[in-house]
Amino acid sequence: xxxxxxxxxDISHEFIDAAKHVKQLQVIGVTQRNLEKAQFFADQYQxxxxxxxxxxxxxxxxxxxxxxxxxxxxEIAKQVITQKKHIIIEKxxxxxxxxxxxxxxxxxxxxVLIFEASRVSTLPHFKLIEELLEDEQDEIFININFCxxxxxxxxYLAGQNPNTFTTKYSGGALYDLxxxxxxxxxxxxxxxxxxxxxxxxxxxxxDGFSSLxxxxxxxxVTINSSKMTHGDxxxxxxxxxxxxxxxxxxxxxxxxxxxxxxxxxTINNQNxxxxxxxxxxxxxxxxxxxxxxxxKQLSNSLIVQEILEAxxxxxxxxxxxx
Amino acid sequence: xxxxxxxxxDISHEFIDAAKHVKQLQVIGVTQRNLEKAQFFADQYQxxxxxxxxxxxxxxxxxxxxxxxxxxxxEIAKQVITQKKHIIIEKxxxxxxxxxxxxxxxxxxxxVLIFEASRVSTLPHFKLIEELLEDEQDEIFININFCxxxxxxxxYLAGQNPNTFTTKYSGGALYDLxxxxxxxxxxxxxxxxxxxxxxxxxxxxxDGFSSLxxxxxxxxVTINSSKMTHGDxxxxxxxxxxxxxxxxxxxxxxxxxxxxxxxxxTINNQNxxxxxxxxxxxxxxxxxxxxxxxxKQLSNSLIVQEILEAxxxxxxxxxxxx
Numbered sequence: 001x002x003x004x005x006x007x008x009x010d011i012s013h014e015f016i017d018a019a020k021h022v023k024q025l026q027v028i029g030v031t032q033r034n035l036e037k038a039q040f041f042a043d044q045y046q047x048x049x050x051x052x053x054x055x056x057x058x059x060x061x062x063x064x065x066x067x068x069x070x071x072x073x074x075e076i077a078k079q080v081i082t083q084k085k086h087i088i089i090e091k092x093x094x095x096x097x098x099x100x101x102x103x104x105x106x107x108x109x110x111x112v113l114i115f116e117a118s119r120v121s122t123l124p125h126f127k128l129i130e131e132l133l134e135d136e137q138d139e140i141f142i143n144i145n146f147c148x149x150x151x152x153x154x155x156y157l158a159g160q161n162p163n164t165f166t167t168k169y170s171g172g173a174l175y176d177l178x179x180x181x182x183x184x185x186x187x188x189x190x191x192x193x194x195x196x197x198x199x200x201x202x203x204x205x206x207d208g209f210s211s212l213x214x215x216x217x218x219x220x221v222t223i224n225s226s227k228m229t230h231g232d233x234x235x236x237x238x239x240x241x242x243x244x245x246x247x248x249x250x251x252x253x254x255x256x257x258x259x260x261x262x263x264x265x266t267i268n269n270q271n272x273x274x275x276x277x278x279x280x281x282x283x284x285x286x287x288x289x290x291x292x293x294x295x296k297q298l299s300n301s302l303i304v305q306e307i308l309e310a311x312x313x314x315x316x317x318x319x320x321x322x
Numbered sequence: 323x324x325x326x327x328x329x330x331x332d333i334s335h336e337f338i339d340a341a342k343h344v345k346q347l348q349v350i351g352v353t354q355r356n357l358e359k360a361q362f363f364a365d366q367y368q369x370x371x372x373x374x375x376x377x378x379x380x381x382x383x384x385x386x387x388x389x390x391x392x393x394x395x396x397e398i399a400k401q402v403i404t405q406k407k408h409i410i411i412e413k414x415x416x417x418x419x420x421x422x423x424x425x426x427x428x429x430x431x432x433x434v435l436i437f438e439a440s441r442v443s444t445l446p447h448f449k450l451i452e453e454l455l456e457d458e459q460d461e462i463f464i465n466i467n468f469c470x471x472x473x474x475x476x477x478y479l480a481g482q483n484p485n486t487f488t489t490k491y492s493g494g495a496l497y498d499l500x501x502x503x504x505x506x507x508x509x510x511x512x513x514x515x516x517x518x519x520x521x522x523x524x525x526x527x528x529d530g531f532s533s534l535x536x537x538x539x540x541x542x543v544t545i546n547s548s549k550m551t552h553g554d555x556x557x558x559x560x561x562x563x564x565x566x567x568x569x570x571x572x573x574x575x576x577x578x579x580x581x582x583x584x585x586x587x588t589i590n591n592q593n594x595x596x597x598x599x600x601x602x603x604x605x606x607x608x609x610x611x612x613x614x615x616x617x618k619q620l621s622n623s624l625i626v627q628e629i630l631e632a633x634x635x636x637x638x639x640x641x642x643x644x
Contacts (some may be wrong), residue, residue, distance in 0.1 A: 053363045115482045139522055141531045141551045145465065147560060196518050198535045198542055200461055208559070211544045213520045220520055222533045224544060228583065229560035232567070238469060238531070238551035241363050245554070259552065 003285065004061035005030045006054065006076060010043040011067040011090060015117075018275035024283045026226045027065075028312055031057040044162045050144050059081045063286075066090060066116075069319050070170035074099040077114065081106045086286065092179045095170040095321035097305045101146040104298065113286060116301040119278035120180065121187035124270050129237065129244060129245060132258060140189075140219040141238040146249050147209070147224060147231020156202065156228075162228065168320045172206030173225040174199070174311060182212070182304045184235075184250040189216050191303045197311035202228075203318060212287035212311055261318035293305065323605065326383035327352045328376065328398060330363040333389040337439075338367055340597035343626065346605045349387075351582045353379045364618050380405045385608075387439075388412060391485050392492035393643050399436065405429045410437045410604065414501045415644035416427040417492040419627045435608060435616060438623040441600035442502065445511035446592050448573040451559065451566060452510065454580060458642040459635040462511075465560075466503040468571050469531070469546060469553020478524065478550075483514060486549065487526050494528030495547040495635060496521070503545035504626045506572040507536050507556075513625045519633035524550070527639060535632055 005012050005023050021024045029049025032038040042050035051057055053074070057316070058064070064087040066076050073089050080087045082102065093116040094100040106116045120126055133140070152162040163169040166175060174197070183194070192214035199210035209226030224231070233249035246256035255268040270277075285294050312319075327334050327349050334352070354360040364372035370402040373379055378400070380386070385408040388398050395411050402409045404423065415438040416422040429436045438488025449541055455462070474484040486498060496519075496537070514536035521532035531548030545615045546553070554572035570576035577590040592599075607616050634641070 052407055052567050075501070130412040139530065139551065140552065141469070141522070141546070141548055143467065143553075145558075147463070149562075157545075178585050180475070194520075196535075197521055198516075198518055198537050200463070200542055208461065209542065211542055213535070214517075215520050218522070220533055222544060222546060224465050225561060227463065229558040230560060230565035231463065232558060232565075237553060238548060240471075240551060241551035243554075295629055296359075303499065 001025055001063060001286070002061045002066050003027045004049070004057040006032070006034045006064060006066045007068040008037050009067055012041070012065070015067060016276065017064050019271055021272060021276045022279045022283060024287070025279060029057050029060060041232075051073035051274065054079060054249060055083075055196055058085055059282050061085060063088065063188065069246060070175055071095050071168060071319065074103065074321065077103050078106060080113055081110050081114065084110050084112055086115070087112045088117050088282065091183065092170075092175055092305060092308055093301050094305060095319045096309050097302065099321065100305050104302075115282055115297070117120055117163040117278065118183045118301070119248060120183045120276055121297070121300070122278045122281040123253050123274055124277065125126075125256060125267065126184075126187065126228065128269070129256070132242070133237070133239065134187070137240070138240045142185065142219070142235065143219040143238075144179055144184065144221065144223045144235040144250055145227035145231060146233045146251070147229065148233060149230050150227040153208075153228045156204070165202055165206055165208070167205045167318060170319045171211075172317065172319060173227045174210050174212065174308060176225075176227060178210065179304065179308065180210055180251040181225065181235075182214075182223070182251065182307050183300070185214050185221040185223070186303045186307070188298050190220070192216055192221070192307065195307055195310055197314045199315045200316070201315065201317070203219075207315070207317060208258050214307065243246065308322065323385060323479065323608070324383040325349045326371070328354070328386060328387050328388045329390045330354045330359050331389055334363070334387070336597065337387050337389060340595055340601055342587060343598045344601045344605060346609070347601060351379050351382060362442075373574060376401060376407075380407055383407060385410065390416070392497055393417050393490060393641065396425065396643065399425050402430050403434055403436065406432050406434055408435045408437070408608065410439050410509060411522065412439050413505065414438075414492075414497055414553045414627060414630055415623050416627060417641045418419055418631050419469050419624065421643065422624060422627050426624075437604055437619070439600065440494070440505045440623070442572060443506045443619075443622070444599045444603040445596055446599065447578060447589065448506075448509065448592070449497065451575075451578070454564070454566065455559070455561065458563060460562045463560040464507065464541070464543040464557065466543065466557040466572055467499055467553060468499040468503055468555045468573070469548035469551060470499065470555060471552050472549040473634040475550045478526070483526065487524055487528055487530070489527045489640060492641045492643060494530075494639065495549045496529055496532050496534065496630060498549060500532065500545050500547035501626065502542070502573040503547065503557075503632065504534070504536075504629050506545040507545070508622050508629070511538050511541065511543070514543070514629065517629055519630055521637045521639070523637065523639070529637070529639065536629065563568055579614045600615045
């Protein structure tokens with residue numbers, strides 16, 4: 001399957017490094033407004049195509065990976081879908097539910113698939129956690145932290161208005177980091193019955209740090225995210241019988257501990273780079289036409305998007321795309 | 323100064339162990355409805371007085387320590403205060419603000435002092451943290467966890483209706499454990515401008531676990547507490563320049579780490595049992611008539627009480643005392 005990449009940011013490098021490990025995927029080209037940058041990127045990875053014209057790239061590939069800033073996902077996806085190519089879009093898939101619903105409609109019309117690059121539920125460690133919780137059946141209390149001071153925060157302080165902290169690019173802590181926690185919760189517990197969001201807002205109108213609570217009939221999930229303060233990324237799942245603790249973020253779950261009856265087991269079974277699991281699963285879904293799994297993933301993306309948008313509304317974060 | 327104890331529960335044992343280390347305080351007696359239990363307790367610590375009559379004990383002491391269940395604090399305190407004796411009351415000081423305001427009024431009328439046994443702000447480690455944050459001056463994000471499955475949860479599951487999970491005794495996770503986090507936040511940052519509370523409620527009407535968010539003009543404090551699931555007790559203070567992490571609860575802060583410029587310092591300076599610091603400070607306030615500090619403490623107790631009550635109201639937890 002031939003893959004084309006849109007954008008040459010850090011995340012595109014990560015994608016290409018992961019794709020190398022999935023032999024069924026061949027990244028063959030890249031597009032970016034600045035042709036020199038596209039060429040430089042293509043040279044690094046010996047890609048056939050480097051272009052400043054998305055149309056040219058689309059002709060030669062089966063699927064597009066889009067790692068551009070959040071607010072640009074929608075317009076690009078429309079172009080890709082109407083040209084009848086599948087698309088993988090970085091998290092969060094769109095800036096709001098209206099955009100996502102429109103993309104879903106368009107994709108059905110043009111008979112292509114859209115994927116949100118949310119690897120959480122495809123990680124072996126996530127699946128182990130799901131199994132471990134099967135016998136809990138009862139009340140559950142999940143606390144997720146995804147807090148990391150961004151280099152860009154200093155650019156913000158210097159008045160340089162970096163994309164990641166602007167409403168123009170649908171940025172902020174919730175959309176950049178909290179989104180991983182929301183995906184984790186939704187994959188595990190589905191749609192919450194109630195949410196609450198508290199945020200410290202920057203003068204750009206986005207959240208520098210924030211706390212999101214998802215309420216379920218038999219549980220609570222709290223998600224603390226920050227891009228401006230010095231924090232940790234980890235999570236704890238509290239059950240009635242056991243406790244699961246990871247000192248890694250929900251986005252990778254590199255390892256975790258299970259504490260039950262005063263005994264601790266450390267689980268460390270992921271032997272490949274975490275994005276590789278996602279790409280293998282994505283290829284499996286496309287090649288076997290596993291529509292059931294595809295629709296489940298997309299339905300989760302929609303729930304995540306509804307949560308993010310509802311959260312924003314509670315504190316008055318308005319994006320340019322709204 | 324002669325001290326009398328009301329109640330012979332676990333917490334009374336803890337109090338007496340701490341009081342032994344403060345030479346100015348002599349615990350001389352105990353009262354409890356069951357005279358045999360009072361005598362058994364008195365014998366263990368060679369106390370002069372063991373009685374089932376509070377009045378008898380009051381005649382012989384300067385100050386009373388009350389470690390009874392939360393809902394009983396108010397009625398006992400009224401008796402003690404009107405007999406012109408000082409009183410130390412366990413956290414939370416009362417079940418609601420109405421009770422506390424009345425006690426404050428009564429105490430002025432009878433010229434005695436009332437103290438909430440909230441040791442947090444008297445701990446040397448708390449004072450060090452306050453100093454460390456002085457140069458932060460800026461935005462702050464605090465995450466507090468106080469989660470511990472209670473032995474009593476199994477009594478609850480067995481239908482035995484233990485005090486700690488009932489509205490009759492003003493119980494639940496917020497009032498038993500979250501209260502420490504609220505005291506920590508209020509001592510550090512004062513009165514929040516907004517709060518939000520989400521809770522998983524047991525069929526007794528109290529919270530088995532819950533999340534409280536305190537919103538400040540330049541920060542957020544999140545407090546997760548649980549008495550029914552397997553969790554951890556720790557806290558993180560995220561600043562713009564540094565991070566403070568403790569693997570101990572805010573109630574004791576046995577040690578903590580400061581991470582700044584990629585360097586970690588471990589602070590472990592508390593060389594006596596944490597309740598001893600509180601009792602030394604309490605004796606200092608009384609003996610030096612340090613009314614300024616006394617009033618600051620009481621004002622914080624009132625803010626804490628207002629937060630707890632407002633939180634309860636948001637999720638419909640109603641106590642018998644209300």
